[in-house]
Amino acid sequence: MADGANIAETWDKASIESLFDPATGRLDRRVLSDEGLYRLELERIFARGWNFMCHESQLKDPGDYLVSYIGEDQVIVVRDEDGQINAMLNTCRHRGNALCRAEQGRAKSFVCSYHGWNYGLDGKLIGVPGRSTFYHNDLDRSQLGLAKARVESYLGFYFATLADEAPSLHDFLGTTGRTGLGMVCAHGEIEFVEGVQKNVIDCNWKIAVDNLFDWYHVPYSHASADAAGFFNISKIQHPKNQMVMLGEYGHAIGGPGIPQEMQDRIDPLSDAERAAMSSAAPEGSPRIRPQSATSLMGTAGVRSEGHPNIFPNLWITISGAQICLRLPRGPSRTELWWFTVVPKDAPARAKREMIRRMNHVFGPSGLLEQDDGENWSQSTRSARGVASRELGQHIQMGIGHDQVTVSDDGEHIIEGLISEHGQRWLYRAWTDWMVACDWAELEANHALPPTGVV
Amino acid sequence: MDALDRPRATTTPWAETSLPQRAVLQYEVEQFLYAEAALLDARRYRDWLGLVADDIEYWMPIRRTVTTGDLDREFTKPGEVAFFDDDRAYLEMRVKKLEAGSAWSEDPPSRSRHFVSNVRILEVAGEEITLEACFHLYRTRLETDVDSWIGRRIDVLRRDGDSFRLSRRHLFLDHTVIQATNMSTIF
Numbered sequence: 001m002a003d004g005a006n007i008a009e010t011w012d013k014a015s016i017e018s019l020f021d022p023a024t025g026r027l028d029r030r031v032l033s034d035e036g037l038y039r040l041e042l043e044r045i046f047a048r049g050w051n052f053m054c055h056e057s058q059l060k061d062p063g064d065y066l067v068s069y070i071g072e073d074q075v076i077v078v079r080d081e082d083g084q085i086n087a088m089l090n091t092c093r094h095r096g097n098a099l100c101r102a103e104q105g106r107a108k109s110f111v112c113s114y115h116g117w118n119y120g121l122d123g124k125l126i127g128v129p130g131r132s133t134f135y136h137n138d139l140d141r142s143q144l145g146l147a148k149a150r151v152e153s154y155l156g157f158y159f160a161t162l163a164d165e166a167p168s169l170h171d172f173l174g175t176t177g178r179t180g181l182g183m184v185c186a187h188g189e190i191e192f193v194e195g196v197q198k199n200v201i202d203c204n205w206k207i208a209v210d211n212l213f214d215w216y217h218v219p220y221s222h223a224s225a226d227a228a229g230f231f232n233i234s235k236i237q238h239p240k241n242q243m244v245m246l247g248e249y250g251h252a253i254g255g256p257g258i259p260q261e262m263q264d265r266i267d268p269l270s271d272a273e274r275a276a277m278s279s280a281a282p283e284g285s286p287r288i289r290p291q292s293a294t295s296l297m298g299t300a301g302v303r304s305e306g307h308p309n310i311f312p313n314l315w316i317t318i319s320g321a322q323i324c325l326r327l328p329r330g331p332s333r334t335e336l337w338w339f340t341v342v343p344k345d346a347p348a349r350a351k352r353e354m355i356r357r358m359n360h361v362f363g364p365s366g367l368l369e370q371d372d373g374e375n376w377s378q379s380t381r382s383a384r385g386v387a388s389r390e391l392g393q394h395i396q397m398g399i400g401h402d403q404v405t406v407s408d409d410g411e412h413i414i415e416g417l418i419s420e421h422g423q424r425w426l427y428r429a430w431t432d433w434m435v436a437c438d439w440a441e442l443e444a445n446h447a448l449p450p451t452g453v454v
Numbered sequence: 455m456d457a458l459d460r461p462r463a464t465t466t467p468w469a470e471t472s473l474p475q476r477a478v479l480q481y482e483v484e485q486f487l488y489a490e491a492a493l494l495d496a497r498r499y500r501d502w503l504g505l506v507a508d509d510i511e512y513w514m515p516i517r518r519t520v521t522t523g524d525l526d527r528e529f530t531k532p533g534e535v536a537f538f539d540d541d542r543a544y545l546e547m548r549v550k551k552l553e554a555g556s557a558w559s560e561d562p563p564s565r566s567r568h569f570v571s572n573v574r575i576l577e578v579a580g581e582e583i584t585l586e587a588c589f590h591l592y593r594t595r596l597e598t599d600v601d602s603w604i605g606r607r608i609d610v611l612r613r614d615g616d617s618f619r620l621s622r623r624h625l626f627l628d629h630t631v632i633q634a635t636n637m638s639t640i641f
Contacts, residue, residue: 103630105524195516195535199632227554228547335631340535352533359539360547365514365637367551370559373635374596 004043007036013435020427025395025420027427029383032204032393037434038331045312045433046071048442049249050152050159050172052314052325053077053087055339057156057191063121066104069327070162075149076100076110077158080121085153087160088123088146099146110146123148155181155296156190165439173310175298175411176247176449180308182296184320186289189344193355197338197363203376204383205313205334206430208326211372212307212315213254213422215242216397221375225367230360235284243304244414244421246404246449249442250429254422255306257415263303286319300407309422311429322358332380338363395420395427404451412449421454468578476575483585483611484573486618491568494640499549502640507612507621512545514538514625514641529626537637538625548640559638566593566639581613582621589625591641593634601634603627603641 016037019028031037051070054077058066065078067090074090076099090098092112099110099119109126110119118127123146131139149160152169159169166172173181184190201208211217219226219233226233236256243257258266266274266288274288281288286305294302308316313326320341327335340358342351362369382388398419404412414421428447436442468476486505493502514537515530530536540548551557569590577584586608593601610622625641 101519102521102524103519105521105527193535195518195530197516197535197537197632198630199634199636201635221558223556224551224554224558227556228551230547230551338535355533355535356539359536360544363537364632364634365537367547370636370638371557374559377635 004040007040008437010036011040011434016434017431020431022424022428023399025397025399025424027393027395029389029391029393031383031427031430032207032380033331033383033389035331038328040434041328042071044436045430046328047073047162048166048433048439049163049312050161050166050169050310052310052323053151053158053160054085055156055190055192055341056085056153056158057344059085061106063106063108064104065100065107065121067100067102070149070160071328073162074098075160076146077160078107078121084122085151085158086122087149087151087158088119089149091147092117093125093144093146119146154178155185157181157184163439167439167443172249174248174251175301175409176245176251176253176308177249177310179245179297179301179304179411180251180253180310180316182293182298182301183304183308183316184323184341186293186296186302186320187287187343188290190320190341191344193340193342195340197366198335199364200329200333200335201373201377202332203334203373203380204331205326205328206426207376207379208334208336208372209309209313209315209426210395210423211376212309212317213244213252213420213426215239215255215306215418216420217375221371222368224371228367230367232284235282238305239418240416242416242418243300243306244419244425245301245304245306246412246414246421246425248448249446250311250426250433251309252311252422252425253301253304253306253308255304257305257413258303259415260303298407298409298411300409300411300413309426311426312433318358318361321354322362324362332384334376336363395423398454399424400453402454404449404454406451412451414454468575471578479578479583480573480575483575483583483618484570486611487570487573487587487609490620491570494568495566497552497563499552499640503546503549505618505620506542506545507614507619508542509621510540510542510545511622511624512538512540513623514627517627517630519630537627537632538641545640557638559636562596564593564595564639566591568641576608583611583613583618585609585611589641591639593639595635599635603629603634603637605629607641 019031053068059079062079062081065076068075068077075087076090077087079085090100094117095114097112097114099112116129120126125141125144149162151160154169218237238256241256241259245253271290278287315324323339325337329335342354360367398421402414402416404414406412432446490505516535517529520528552560570587572588575585589607591603605627608624611618612621
């Protein structure tokens with residue numbers, strides 16, 4: 001990975017650490033625009049971390065595949081004959097051509113359209129035209145399989161990393177990451193709906209991530225969706241009942257939280273009583289989670305109605321009903337992929353209504369998300385101006401006014417008003433990932449969730 | 455959508471009508487489509503809603519890059535994820551949003567041009583006319599944003615006095631990953 005080594009000469013530890021000051025919340029805007037930092041991110045964050053690939057329901061049968069990304073590395077994600085899900089770089093070992101040029105499909109094997117090299121669903125090189133003639137039988141096929149990423153799953157969500165020395169997915173996610181995925185499954189088994197809304201925004205990927213923790217922008221950015229009657233901000237935002245959860249390696253959750261006093265009234269209720277309460281609640285209120293949710297989400301996490309982010313780029317939203325990947329496409333460009341989730345056992349009619357509603361929230365034509373993209377692209381644009389970028393991003397809200405409490409399950413949470421603790425944690429963790437030369441260094445030196453006053 | 459994909463067999467009553475009858479209907483339909491496009495380009499969204507039937511089905515599925523063998527999965531199907539999945543109530547919301555004074559993705563407003571071409575009437579059944587057309591929605595925003603969406607669409611128009619009302623619009627884009635910050639306008 002010589003690229004990173006070269007960049008590291010320009011961006012050494014001290015210069016990266018100078019970019020963000022957690023004590024004041026000042027972020028150097030070059031973080032949103034610098035090409036060298038971006039290339040370092042591809043190596044030190046995306047190739048190193050666990051990247052979301054798919055949910056098991058997207059690849060039902062052997063041969064089902066889709067193409068996804070680890071940073072800018074294209075990956076084939078496929079279910080093989082043994083039912084196992086593999087992730088392999090989508091590049092032929094001969095001349096580098098892409099094996100899959102479709103986004104998704106079903107295959108018996110992957111045949112290169114350039115010279116016909118043929119790989120199995122497990123990535124093994126099966127066939128090479130002219131192996132005994134042109135290659136004189138001296139080609140060692142065992143060394144020329146597709147490059148495989150490590151794949152592990154949690155609750156049916158498959159992740160991949162290009163770092164052999166990465167900790168297990170379970171440990172990488174930690175309590176906060178597992179709470180985030182647990183939120184999606186809190187009401188029972190789920191499935192992904194066919195179709196992914198994909199679009200490109202001219203913004204740095206981190207400003208999109210920063211925004212998911214941001215409940216401050218909602219009444220202003222999304223005022224027109226409220227005025228149109230699509231949603232009622234006052235019923236969703238709960239600016240005084242916010243809960244932020246900070247986890248290792250940059251995972252975090254930010255947004256409304258159910259106050260403990262209210263949860264204390266929910267806890268003794270049976271699932272039937274909770275379901276009855278949910279159906280009596282005003283439209284748009286989140287459904288009360290069943291008793292089993294606590295084991296998936298933790299004692300504090302179960303009170304969250306906020307937005308988890310699995311570091312770096314997987315956002316879980318609306319109580320887990322939609323999931324968004326923010327794929328880096330250069331310092332000033334991000335591709336967004338929106339997945340939609342429904343309860344597996346819901347009646348067809350109910351599913352249809354849920355999907356129709358979700359088709360209107362996010363994605364490029366979504367009544368909410370229409371108004372986000374331009375904020376992000378204009379913020380990214382200003383990070384390129386030599387004078388504008390000197391001003392820095394202002395991420396100060398709440399500093400010194402909040403207290404971290406640690407739950408019985410070891411969750412670090414901050415409750416109170418709307419704040420920017422989640423965003424500061426994002427850039428704090430980003431710094432840790434960017435200065436560490438390898439996983440050993442990252443594991444040894446990354447920030448642990450804070451305690452006390454923050 | 456499958457049945458509407460192909461022109462109807464020549465034995466349908468529509469095909470048996472005389473050339474002058476067909477030419478007149480073609481003219482009426484095209485003039486309606488141009489007038490509708492002009493309303494959208496002029497940002498007269500409320501007036502545009504006036505041309506929309508109460509039972510409108512306004513739908514844009516997601517297109518995927520698939521191999522020839524998987525072409526039946528090229529577009530998502532009704533009830534799956536879509537870019538537009540609107541009934542009249544949702545379209546009214548979109549218009550209300552544009553009128554709210556806080557729809558930042560359209561303020562400053564985009565400049566748009568709706569082109570409609572290759573209009574072919576596929577079927578006339580009572581008051582309803584099913585047509586296929588190609589569309590090109592060209593939009594510019596702010597200083598440098600230029601977006602172009604091109605595709606094929608199936609419209610159903612229903613006679614309403616001297617004019618028509620739009621009761622179905624299915625939009626099949628020639629794009630997979632949308633190369634635009636948003637689709638904050640009406641197609």
